Amino acid sequence: MTFANTQFKFSPYMLAIPLYGVLSLWIVYWIEIKYHLNFNNFGIYPRQIKGLRGIIFGPFIHGDIKHLYHNSIPLFVLSLCVLYFYKDIAFKILIWGTLSTGLLTWIIARPSYHIGASGVIYMLFSFVFFSGVIRQYFRLIAVSLLVIFLYGSMVWYLLPVKDDISWEGHTAGFVVGIILAVIYRKHGPQKFKYDWEKHDYEKDEFDLLFDEDGQIKSSYDDNEH
Numbered sequence: 001m002t003f004a005n006t007q008f009k010f011s012p013y014m015l016a017i018p019l020y021g022v023l024s025l026w027i028v029y030w031i032e033i034k035y036h037l038n039f040n041n042f043g044i045y046p047r048q049i050k051g052l053r054g055i056i057f058g059p060f061i062h063g064d065i066k067h068l069y070h071n072s073i074p075l076f077v078l079s080l081c082v083l084y085f086y087k088d089i090a091f092k093i094l095i096w097g098t099l100s101t102g103l104l105t106w107i108i109a110r111p112s113y114h115i116g117a118s119g120v121i122y123m124l125f126s127f128v129f130f131s132g133v134i135r136q137y138f139r140l141i142a143v144s145l146l147v148i149f150l151y152g153s154m155v156w157y158l159l160p161v162k163d164d165i166s167w168e169g170h171t172a173g174f175v176v177g178i179i180l181a182v183i184y185r186k187h188g189p190q191k192f193k194y195d196w197e198k199h200d201y202e203k204d205e206f207d208l209l210f211d212e213d214g215q216i217k218s219s220y221d222d223n224e225h
Contacts, residue, residue: 002189010084018079022072025117028060029068041179042171043115046106053100054114061115071117074150078124083142086188096124097123097180101173109168122158126177 031076043058045051062068082092101119132140158174160167 002177014083014087015078017083018076020081022076025060025062025075025224026073029062029065040113040115043113044102044106044109045113046111048121051106051113055099055106058102058115059098059120062117063115067116071121073076074121074125074222075117077143078121078128080122081128081140085128085140086184089184089187091179092156093124093127093184097127097173097176100176100179104172104176105166105169108172109166112166114169116166116169117167118157120171120172122173123172123177123180126174127180130175130178131185133171134181137189157159 027037031037039057039061040211042053043051043061046166062071079094082093098120101196105114111190128140128143128220132138132143157167157170159167
């Protein structure tokens, strides 16, 4: 299988943005520990006006070091994938995907503070995976399956398996990722079309050797006789 526009070029910002993003999560957590603060009330609180601020601040806040650690690596890997394969729309995916995930969580979630970057991770995972399926771009699917292999338990957390885990945020991110994959299906790497797959009126030199009845054209002009 071949694809058009697959000449991907790596640039330093593709690595820097995910790195700084993950680093910012650790800095926020360090500030909480250093100064004995608790930013949980800046998370998403569903269906209350004050809870809307969590759409912006919630992804940066984590309950403990384990929560932060488990979010850091997949967030870095999936952000890097989006920036590498979809560099023209990467910021749209990251920004609109994060905001939409937060808003949907605010609408559907239980009355509680919802914090952490998990919703963003599920959004990125869903976008990368379903974009690969829609385009039949198996390199992207392979990356997503690798994340599943490393973090296979994440799939289960789309369901309410634990009371202290925001499965609503995970589900919101997963749904938003699918929607973005459909909306931006014509952006990024596309399946290559061979000559025989193009429009019928586009004929090559071989086609020009035959007339409309399928007979081989004469190499001379009939008017000469």
